[in-house]
Amino acid sequence: MFAEVPKKIARKKCLSYSIKLPEIRRIFPEIITNEIVGIQSLKKSTRSIFALKRWWRIMREVTVNKAELIEILEDNRETHEADFERAMEGYYIEAVERHEVALAAAKKKDGLVPHVNLQIPQSHDEDYARALGMLRMDISTTITIDEHEYRNFVEDEWDWKQQWYAPAGANTLYMSKVADK
Numbered sequence: 001m002f003a004e005v006p007k008k009i010a011r012k013k014c015l016s017y018s019i020k021l022p023e024i025r026r027i028f029p030e031i032i033t034n035e036i037v038g039i040q041s042l043k044k045s046t047r048s049i050f051a052l053k054r055w056w057r058i059m060r061e062v063t064v065n066k067a068e069l070i071e072i073l074e075d076n077r078e079t080h081e082a083d084f085e086r087a088m089e090g091y092y093i094e095a096v097e098r099h100e101v102a103l104a105a106a107k108k109k110d111g112l113v114p115h116v117n118l119q120i121p122q123s124h125d126e127d128y129a130r131a132l133g134m135l136r137m138d139i140s141t142t143i144t145i146d147e148h149e150y151r152n153f154v155e156d157e158w159d160w161k162q163q164w165y166a167p168a169g170a171n172t173l174y175m176s177k178v179a180d181k
């Protein structure tokens with residue numbers, strides 16, 4: 001629970017303890033919120049030692065109302081299903097366009113015929129279904145979730161999501177095809 005601040009930073013204004021939060025974050029990257037419960041000098045000889053309380057356990061778990069969590073997760077699932085359907089519709093539009101170009105090149109008998117290779121959108125409905133099934137099977141009215149589960153279930157930020165919605169990714173291209181038409 002105690003950490004040593006390098007002498008360079010400790011000298012800055014050690015007597016008034018006005019060390020800036022970004023410097024503390026740089027030294028202690030584990031601090032994940034702006035809440036620092038206490039900073040105090042521990043010894044005169046080691047003015048660079050400070051007490052940072054609760055710095056490791058800040059918001060690692062949270063207890064939430066299960067019904068609200070299920071509702072949020074269902075909304076996130078519906079959004080993903082709608083995006084998946086738009087991506088599939090755009091996939092078929094893109095496939096037809098590329099096949100038409102390939103067919104036109106083949107009819108000309110002039111050079112190479114372009115190969116049509118498209119990435120098929122992936123549905124991650126099973127991730128939502130698994131989480132919802134587990135929540136519905138739980139008999140309690142509240143449930144404790146960790147930081148990773150909160151990120152997935154509430155914020156709808158899954159490990160696969162960054163790739164799925166990548167700006168230069170296939171799914172984004174496919175969804176833009178549907179928006180254009």
